[in-house]
Amino acid sequence: MKGIWKMIMIVSLGLLLAACSEEEFAQYSxxxxxxxxxxxxxxxxxxxxxxxxxxxxxxxxxxxxxxxxxxxxxxxxxxxxxxxxxxxxxxxxxxxxxxxxxxxxxxxxxxxxxxxxxxxxxxxxxxxxxxxxxxxxxxxxxxxxxxxxxxxxxxxxxxxxxxxxxxxxxxxxxxxxxxxxxxxxxxxxxxxxxxxxxxxxxxxxxxxxxxxxxxxxxxxxxxxxxxFEEMDPTEEATLAELVEIYGQPILTSKEYDLAKIEKFYMENFDRTEADQEFWQDDYQQFTLSSFESPDEALAVDLDGQEEINVRGVKAIYMDDVIQNLVWDEEGIRYSLLSMNAELTKEDLIKIAENLEFVEK
The missing domain is CATH 2.50.20.10 (Lipoprotein localisation LolA/LolB/LppX)
Incomplete structure (x- = not known):
């Protein structure tokens, strides 16, 4: 009989402790x-x-x-x-x-x-x-x-x-x-x-x-x-300067207004990067960035990235926080970055397809 009561007490104590634990656990949703x-x-x-x-x-x-x-x-x-x-x-x-x-x-x-x-x-x-x-x-x-x-x-x-x-x-x-x-x-x-x-x-x-x-x-x-102003590495540039820097023709758009070109030297990567800024109807539409293609090949690494074909080569389309289209062509890596929320994926692809090489 004592053994039975002892067992009941142990079980009761366990239920009591469990109830206290559940009460604490449920204190906040x-x-x-x-x-x-x-x-x-x-x-x-x-x-x-x-x-x-x-x-x-x-x-x-x-x-x-x-x-x-x-x-x-x-x-x-x-x-x-x-x-x-x-x-x-x-x-x-x-x-x-x-x-x-x-x-x-x-x-x-x-x-x-x-x-x-x-x-x-x-x-x-x-x-x-x-x-x-x-x-x-x-x-x-x-x-x-x-x-x-x-x-x-x-x-x-x-x-x-x-x-x-x-x-x-x-x-x-x-x-x-x-x-x-x-x-x-x-x-x-x-x-x-x-x-x-x-x-x-x-x-x-x-x-x-x-x-x-x-x-x-x-x-x-x-x-x-x-x-911060002293450390700003950007300089204004021209298409002719970019052609000279890269030693080859460079892609640009003739369908949009080229507002300005900025270049900056990346010491850690030993390369010059450039941004071409394009406007239309008083609004900035996109930026076309360029630098010499790195050794690392393009690859889909994160969610929100998609491998597509642009200008006859492999490209990566990204639409996470902002739309971006990246591809390598003739030894140059290009990045077409949308600055207009109304531009669609198809719009970016069309812009990329219509880019032209210039030598000056």
Whole structure:
């Protein structure tokens, strides 16, 4: 008899614990959890965050970086430092008055007034803001469910999963782990085609103390920050100059008004790129870019890309955020970029087919 009562007590305790767990689990709906994660909280004056960032193509890790982020919301100050596993480093700081950005890949730094640009430009969008924006978007495009409660990096989190509502969407399945006590995203995993992107917060301090050195960066020896205007590499050019640069005739359009041509030398790739800007009826219609064809052949790599045939050669048509048509012809890679939302895929193909070679 004692054994039976002991068994009943164990089962009853298990049901009680399960009921408590279900009550906690059901405290917030999936949409409420996302709403909490993206709401602007007045009690968060600032934060410091350290996180890992990894990108996989299939099973192969193609990017591995550590990101440090300081944000002072009260004084509109921020700093982001990113360092990859191969040693590449970028730093961006906004002290409320001036923005300085440095990249070891370019070996250069530039500066501009903070009030001259929109938030999010030149590396000023913080990783938390990117995650918040991603969460806002999936509320419209994905079905969201709560998977469970898990501990990540010492934080108790709600684990939610977002599945695309429609097949063929650019953004695939996504998962988020959101801290219960402060509603920060502690971890995220997003999948698109064969790419997987993963963020994991390892250190998080909310409302930390900032001193006079926090929102500064120390540039490497020999690097001096220049103004953005000083670093602008573009120069006006003519078709004849492009023919001379490439050593061959160049494609252009005679059906639209050629407003201007700009060229710029890409030191890292040792090549000159050029943009021809075309207008019609007082509106810019498209830009035709060109540079010497790289060794890498054209290939469909992402959703939203389609392989088609243009001018007798293989081309890639893209229609994700903006329409673009890319192909290689006579050793030159051309990119036809739509600047008019009313242009269709067929319009771009027609424009490309009607381009003509010129020698001057």
């Amino acid at each position: 999936p949409d409420q959890i996302v709403a909490k994660a993206v709401e602007d909280r007045s009690d968060v004056k600032g934060f410091y965050m350290n996180m890992g960032f990894e990108v996989y193509k299939g099973e192969e890790k193609i990017e591995d970086s550590m990101i440090e982020q300081w944000t002072d919301k009260e004084n509109n100050r921020s700093k982001v430092i990113t360092e990859s596993a191969n040693g590449e480093k970028s730093m961006s700081v906004n002290d409320g008055k001036e923005i300085i950005h440095y990249s070891s890949l370019q070996g250069e730094a530039f500066t501009m007034d903070a009030d001259e640009i929109n938030d999010g430009a030149i590396g000023q969008t913080t990783e938390r803001e990117k995650l918040e924006e991603a969460l806002k978007q999936i509320r419209e495009t994905h079905n969201i469910e709560v998977v469970g409660n898990e501990e990540i990096s010492g934080f108790d989190t709600y684990h939610i999963k977002a599945t695309p509502k429609d097949d063929g969407m650019l953004r695939g399945e996504e998962e988020y782990w959101i801290a219960k006590d402060n509603w920060f995203v502690i971890k995220s995993v997003s999948k698109s085609n064969d790419l997987t992107i993963e963020y994991t917060v390892t250190v998080l301090e909310i409302n930390p103390s900032f001193d006079e050195t926090t929102f500064t960066i120390e540039l490497p020896e020999g690097v001096e920050a220049k103004t």
